[in-house]
Amino acid sequence: MTAAPTPTSTAPASGSQSARQATGLLTYLLVGVYFGTVLVKSEAASWYRIQEMFRFQDFHMFGLIGSAVLTGLVTTTLLRRFGHTRDGDAVHVADKEPGWKRYVLGGGTFGLGWGLAGVCPGPVFVLLGSGVWGMLVVLAFALLGTYLYGTLRDRLPH
Template sequence: MKTTKEQIEISGEPFVCEAPNDMKRVEGPLENLKYLVVGIGFGIVFVKAEIISWFRIQEMFRFQSFHMYGVIGSAILVGMVSVYLIKKYNIKTMNGEEVIFHPKKFQKGQIYGGLIFGLGWALTGACPGPLFAQIGSGFVVVLVTLASAVAGTWVYGFLKDKLPN
């Protein structure tokens, strides 16, 4: 497997990512510890806010509680304001590099993927964000959900060229 800035060669064919990582400086293993610390903090917030609760997720899908909608809505708002501020003030990364936003092309497959994702989320009470927080909280049955997510990702990668856009 050959890796360059914008291209990965898989099975002899180039694969170009629609949302590439434009980072110019490669971070070393010790520099990546900051992501571990942020991830652990993020997991703690998920647990304390009850975002990983199967019951809270079921309440959301049954329209019985505003809790999860409030969390998701506030996350969207924070993301929108953050992107606006990054673009307006040309805010750089911690390494001083420019943040580049690439336009994304809509494909009808995103609708199908969203429906499958939502169905899986409703059935299992887990989406990729809180999966690890659930496992870390002792809900080991979620390992089945994690294995299923990995298997689904592999199957998608295997069938991607045969699926409709």
């Protein structure tokens, strides 16, 4: 009696895949904690720094935002040229659709919320972690705005 041949597979075992997924999640968590620390230490999450920026009293936030834009340009260019996932699949960065309405309306809404709250949505969780409990109101309205956008998306200009 002969043994049945075992199928060969290039897919990793489920235990190995779970370990890889957990490692990826831990990496994202550590990068997020590091990024949050950078936001707090650079004062990007400071209401006072944001007010200084909107009043054109200090260059600090403009420098931070400019460096973020430059970093985004460089990383997007590198992703388009050399990007791939951990599994080796190519990363495709789609070009933006032409038009100005979506950018003016979206940027205006974002800027209005930023000005009213005194904080960009990025550091909301960082500020909550720092004990600024007033950010719960900002988080609630950010979630409400996201829900409303999802509900009204088909009726909005894109």
